[in-house]
Structure formats: structure tokens, C-alpha cells
Amino acid sequence: MYSLNVRDHFMIAHSFTGEVFGPAQRLHGATYVVDATFRRQELDSDGLVVDIGLASQQLSAILATMNYQNLDDHPEFEGRNTTTEFLAHQLYLRLVDAIRRGKLGPAASGLAALCVTLHESHVAWASYEGPL
Amino acid sequence: MYSLNVRDHFMIAHSFTGEVFGPAQRLHGATYVVDATFRRQELDSDGLVVDIGLASQQLSAILATMNYQNLDDHPEFEGRNTTTEFLAHQLYLRLVDAIRRGKLGPAASGLAALCVTLHESHVAWASYEGPL
Amino acid sequence: MYSLNVRDHFMIAHSFTGEVFGPAQRLHGATYVVDATFRRQELDSDGLVVDIGLASQQLSAILATMNYQNLDDHPEFEGRNTTTEFLAHQLYLRLVDAIRRGKLGPAASGLAALCVTLHESHVAWASYEGPL
């Protein structure tokens, strides 16, 4: 299996609901350094997993819908805790949608899986990986 | 599959038995930067893979049983080479035990797998991954 | 000149005032991974730049006064843009104060300088360095 990874980041505010979160129930924020890892069984005819330029652009475009925002005000996330692992899944869903709409080029239809990892500090990260 | 990772470290002395180890047969030591990666299929009701606070505390408590020690004097490791990969497995076993005894909270019963990685330098690391 | 560095992190929300900040004028947030670098000309009688345990505790205690908070609500920062470079200086001032009050031990009076660096992402950081 081949994998190709591109990295970007976004910066948001949010708060959590539930005693388990302790002080993180207060409004605070995070920088998320995001790795999008695309997987496929065989390379395409150009010798690629995916067009790295398109992959970077689409990742950046998706992050721009959340970047420099308070996620507590995001209608899509109402009633949800926007934990690192939850956001990893949300970005996975948005990238899968972009792939299906052809935004990463026609060869991206040959992708087998996608993993999205969010690094929230030098000691913690979370990811979601699923098939395509 | 979701994953969540917490990082900590410990510093030990040890020596190895066997010609394959060359100069590492002498008493020396290592810093191990440890990643504990918890995996589960679906998030719990708080939107979490695991309570990151409890996970960090338990990892730290387990590392404390080896930290600042000469592993050659550790009764549990008698007759064993405490290689990086062996220690990764040992920490996996201890974290699995903590999960089963409820130390990472009741929701941790939904975890699917655990990977423990020990970084021993900027050029080498080892890990053990197993189901839960 | 000797230097010794300890690392920790904190996670905050804030917004900026001024057109130069573009989308960062909105309420957003950041993870700051903090390096506190202590410098001195000669080691103390224990062979240390500073007691690393006390240095880590004091850094953590100072970060706790901002961690998981919205800095826009912090009285001390009223009317100020809490940029990365501004916060580096603020943490420098608080650490200098802790050193002067003896919180890092008596030997810390021999420190010559302090640098505080805040990493806000994988591509940007800021620092403040000053004498002691």
C-alpha cells in the first residue's frame, strides 16, 4: 500500500461540555497541525498516489472554512464537542466529499483510504482513518 | 478507526546480553520518549477516544515504575534483554491492565487497540501494537 | 555561556484588533508550545544551570494562569493584542519575577539571561530574550 501525506494547519476557539473536560469546559483554543494521508494500492499512470498540488489546495480550502473561527458558533457543530478526534473525522468527511466531486483530479478515484491526523500540541494528537 | 495519542518519557540504565548487541552489552542507558496511541471504532458519548487526562496520568504512573532506574536490577526483567521493542510490549501490557482495571474510566472499555512507541533517538524507534 | 531549556504548552482563545490581522481579528485560538531557555556563565555547585524540576514547575504554574482561557477577558491584557511575540515577553516577565522571588531556588540568582519561545504552528514561532 502506498501513502502520501500533506500537512497544513488551522487555529480555532471552542469550549467543551461535560465534566470530563475539566478546565477545557471554558472557552479556549487550539492550533491544529493537520496531516492528510492518502492511500492507494497501485500508483496512477504518472507514478503518483494523488496530485499533491490539488491535495494541498483542497486541504487548505477545507481548513479555511474553520480557520480563525470560534467553533462554538459553527451551525454544523451545534450540540457537539469539537474534540480533536471529532474534528479529524469531520475533515476526513470533507476530504472524501472533495475526492468524490473530482476536486483532487480524476485519478483520485483510485484512492483506497484516507487518514486525517490533528496534532494539538507536542504531546497529543488524534486521527481518523477510513476507506474511500 | 479513531486514534488518540499522548506522549511522555522516561530515562533508564540497562545492558544487553548477546554478541549481536556489540558495545550495547556494556552498562549504558537511554531516554525513551513514549507515545501511547489508543484506538476505537466509534467515539464515546463525550466525543472522545479516551479521557486524555486519565490516559496521561496512567501512562505517567506506569513510566514512574521504571523511570530513573537500572532495568538490570528490575526483578520482572531478569534474564531478559530490555530492548526498545521489548519495553514497548511491556508498557502495552501494563496499559492494557490499567484499562481493564478501570483506571482510564468506564468509557475506555470501548477501546479497540493500543500501540506503544518508544523513540530512543532521532534515528530509531520501536513499537508494539495489539488489540484490546 | 550555558543554556538549559524546558518545554510545556498552553491553549487559549483570543482575537486581534487592527486591519493588519485580517481574519485573525475574529475570535480564534492557539496552542502555544513554550520553550523557556535559562542562561548562565558558570554552572552552580551542583553542575546545573537551574534546578530543572523547579523550572518546570514554575513554568507550568505560570502557564496555568492563562491556560484554557479567552485572553480577551484577561484584565491584564486589556487594550493589547496578545500576539505570539507579546505573550513571549509576558511569560519572560513572569518567569523573571518568579526567579527574583526565589521560586527557582537560591542558585537561580546566578542566571544571566532568559529566552521564552512560543511555537504557534509547524511554520511559525516567536520569542523574547532579555537579561536577568
Add this chain to the structure above:
Amino acid sequence: MYSLNVRDHFMIAHSFTGEVFGPAQRLHGATYVVDATFRRQELDSDGLVVDIGLASQQLSAILATMNYQNLDDHPEFEGRNTTTEFLAHQLYLRLVDAIRRGKLGPAASGLAALCVTLHESHVAWASYEGPL
């Protein structure tokens, strides 16, 4: 499953054919920081995944056949785009061959899988993983 990783690097020139590559069609180059990750189900009798000394030597020897070269002049790669993902597979094949020829020691016959990752910058990497 156990894993053990060793890291090295090589520096090459190359160019790509195909409009998808944009400016990378021109002769340019890259530093590839290479991670070779060896996997096995059970440790060998020394408590090892693989002899880390032999693994490092063989990885270095294989990289030396490409290091400080223009890959466009490499007969083996004629007519192929030497993309990061393609090179990851090539290094996988060469390491598999070395394992089969006994270059990583007799215990290496117990290895289960190998993953080769090439980091081409702070924001992009590619890998190939296959069984042994």
C-alpha cells in the same frame, strides 16, 4: 505486532514528465529523509525485531546507490517518474532483496512486513508498505 524503525537520508536530482508536475518538470532535487520500519509478530531469541546495526548498514548501502546522483541518468529508472512514492517502493524492493539474501542476519527471515517512508519536506512525505 512489533515494529522497529531506522532513519537515514539521501540527496538526489531529478525531473518529472507530465503536465501534472508543473514546475517540477524542470531539473530540480530533493533531500529524502528515509524511515525503514521493520515489522514482526514475535521477537527473535535476542528480544529483537531485527539487528538494528545490520538494518542501518543495509539501508545506508542501498541509499548509497542513489545518493548524490541525478536519477534521470539512472538506467533502472528510465522512462519512469521517480516520484517520492515510486522511490519508497523501490527502496522497499531493495530492502526486501537484502533481507532475502541474508544481509540483515538469519533472524530477519522472521520479519512480517516492511514500510519505507520518504520525507521530502516538513509538509510532505510518502511511503510504501508491503508484506515480507
Add this chain to the structure above:
Amino acid sequence: MYSLNVRDHFMIAHSFTGEVFGPAQRLHGATYVVDATFRRQELDSDGLVVDIGLASQQLSAILATMNYQNLDDHPEFEGRNTTTEFLAHQLYLRLVDAIRRGKLGPAASGLAALCVTLHESHVAWASYEGPL
């Protein structure tokens, strides 16, 4: 003294002249991960060392003049070994020129110094620092 750093990268081919370079006399290449560190004594009226958006854009624009190129064909570098340390100085000169022409905004006239660091692998980097 305050510092602010932005990071980017470029990928080039080149060769060196002189026996000291050994195999690097052959045409090869490198990825350079570039840190541009801007320093000033006091923050500007917005609480900034420099407008990070403009700084990133100018660094990217300067790197674009070398990115995906064979530096052996660059007229400006004729007869020079484009070593990592030489290139760090070249990028310093180009950034100083951009600052003087106002490309980083009027407040950038208050900058005191600039350091440019080129990371060529996980084990080697070079930098040039000079006043402004």
C-alpha cells in the same frame, strides 16, 4: 530582543566544485526547509515584530526564484559553490532588499536583525545572521 520566525521550503539541483565535496561534486539536489527569523528591540504599534502575512509572502516569492531549478544554471551563482551556508546568506540578502523596498510593510523598517536558516536534512542545517 524579540524574534519572529516563518518557515517555508524549496527544492533544487546543484553540484559542487572542489575535492572537499567528495561525491557531492556530482549533480545531485536538496530540499531546503527555510526559517526566516526577524528580530527587533521593541514591538510595533500593533504588537508585532513584523506582519507575518507579508513576511511569509515575501519569503515564498524569493524562494520561487530558485525553487524547482538547477542552481548550476543560475547566472547569479556562476563560479560559486551553492552550499547551504552560501544560500542562507543569499536569501538573507534578498530578504534585506525586500525589507528596504517596503515589501514587508512600513513597520519593518524597525527590524534590527535577520537570520536565515536552511535545514538540508534531519542531521544538518546552516544559517546566516546579520543586522538590518
Add this chain to the structure above:
Amino acid sequence: MYSLNVRDHFMIAHSFTGEVFGPAQRLHGATYVVDATFRRQELDSDGLVVDIGLASQQLSAILATMNYQNLDDHPEFEGRNTTTEFLAHQLYLRLVDAIRRGKLGPAASGLAALCVTLHESHVAWASYEGPL
């Protein structure tokens, strides 16, 4: 001022004397990832700060005198706490001596300063910098 850095590592056992060290008074160990940073005002006639091959070899040779050892048994360190900052200075002294004996080549006589940094974990490092 130009700087050039090479990185290597060594792994040792040791113990400390003095209550300030707490549990580190016990025999334990560390991996030290070492950065040797060479500085000079002007590049040599090859466009170099120092011959990177010779610098790497000498650093490795110096580390080999301590690597895989118990520093408590090292006659040179008798009665001294081999703290990270102390060892940074020791490596500085040994590298300065190597430079003076011509081991880094004749052009190394033009070096202006040397900084040696020892990374002992992902959260702590120490360094010594001095003139040449």
C-alpha cells in the same frame, strides 16, 4: 555570522549526587541527541563554514569515547555530576581540541565560535557556547 550544524547521538548510564536531583540520584541513563554548531564570520574559499564530513567524523569519534558507557566509571568525570549542561561543555572542549589539532581541516582555523547542544528528551535540552 554563518553557522553550520551537524547532529549525532550517544547513550549513557550515570547517577547524580545531591538532593536537588531527587530520583535522578539513582543509576539511570539517557540518550543525548547532540548538535554541534560551528560559527564563522566569512566562508572559506570553498564556500563552507567547515568541512561537514570531517565535522561529522570528529563529532562521532568524540561521542564514541562515551557512547554505551556508565559515566560514573569514567575517570575524567570523577567527583562531578555529569549533567546535560556539564556534558555539553565537555563536548565543546573536546571539539575545540580537535579543531586546534587540525582534525577538522586547515580551514577550521577560521572558525569563530562553537555551540554544543544536548537534547535529553522532547521537553529538555542544554547547551554550551564559547569562542574559538
